Structure formats: structure tokens, C-alpha cells
Amino acid sequence: MEREEALQMDKPSEKNITKMQKYAEKFAEKSGSYLHPDRSVTETVVEGLARHIEEVGVPLCPCNFYPDKPAEAKLRRWRCACDEMQMYKYCHCLLFVNKEGIPITEHLPEDHEGRQIYGLVKDPHADKGRAMRHKIGATEEAAHD
């Protein structure tokens, strides 16, 4: 009951829920991925994104812990669709997945935790999505600086 109580207590507005639901549907289509077959998973994540809009002004991924949410909100990396989704088409929050509800891991580096958790999961529509793929090298270089 703990989760249900929390959800009721801080439920975001229908306006923001609808906004993020529509965004998720459009981005799934655009990126060649699917929303999770268990609708309750999608609803949970969409409400989390909507809640972050109301809390910090942007749809931060609700599947991370942020020591400083306002500071994180100023960055691009975990705003939905996050950098990982835009570069690798990997959504650890399970919002954008394949038809079976598994995150796409094909484009991830082999040592990424997504590969360790889910193994190699093929991209069903490799011709779509990954608008920031050109930044993969730059991000890795920056991480090593």
C-alpha cells in the first residue's frame, strides 16, 4: 500500500500526465520503439515524468536517484528522452522498449549495465531514432577527462 499512498498523495495534474503520455507515444513512434505492454508500467513512468515537470520544471527520468534535483534539472542528460535513449536507444526506465517489453540494448557498449541485465536485445527498427548517436564518442571522451 505504501506505493499507492505515495501516488495518491503527490499525483500530478491530468494536464501534465496527458502531455507526457502524448509525448511518450509520439517519441516511441519516432524512435522505432514501443511503450511497455504492461500499461501500468507506462502509466507509472508517465506520472513520474509529469510530477517532475511540476517539481523541477522538466521531465526528469523517474528511475534515477538525484541528490540535487534542481541542479540535475538544469542538465540535458536525464530529461526524457534522455541522452542514453537518444544515443543508444536504451531506456532503463522501461518507457521505450521492444514489443515484448524489454529494453533495446544492441547499441550499448558491451560493459554497460543494460547489457549485463538484459543481454543483447536487438533494435526492431534500427533505421529510426538515436538522434544523438554522433555524440557517443564525445560523451565517452568527456567522461574520461
Added chain:
Amino acid sequence: MGAPFTVTAGNFDAEVLQADAPVLVDFWAPWCGPCRIIAPAVEELATEYDGKLKVGKLNVDDHPAIAQNYGITGIPALLFFKDGKRVDTVVGAVSKNVLQEHVDGVVRDA
């Protein structure tokens, strides 16, 4: 018996770090899809390993200091503690079988 207990900043030391048995703590948040998916497996393991493993759930929104202290980033993060120390970590919506392998490893070495 065997249901996961709620871990808080107030009971973390006594119920986790000073526990006699190994402890699995599920770091979760209410709006996390994979946290929702893995929750039934965590609850089942709490029942199946009752007496061998304590299982708790910590809401990172309610107790951020503990999450920060253990370097939590992605959730769900499942941390195993033994004798006051973290001995294993699993991140993400892994299957029950995978989670159980980690549980067996921690319980076996207890």
C-alpha cells in the same frame, strides 16, 4: 511473516547495519516502472528466505541521505548487507532467477 519491512533513516542502523542476518534493501521510488516490475520478486524472496535473509524497502524520495551515502543512481538498486557492510549490488529490473542467484550467494556465505 516474511514481508519486506520499511527501511527509514531512523531504523537503517539497527535493522540493516546491525542485523544478525544478511539484509537485502530495495532502493525504490513510487514512479519508477522497473521498481514496480521487480517488487513481486522481492516480496516472494522475503517469504521464501524468511529466517535466512531480511528484506527491506527504502523509498529514495523519503530518505535521500541514505541513497546518496551508498552512491545510488539508477533504481531499482538492490543492495545486500552483511555484518554492517555492503557485499553485493544488483541494479535494474532483473529476473527473479538472477536476483535469487545473488541471494543464494550472500546467504550461502553467511
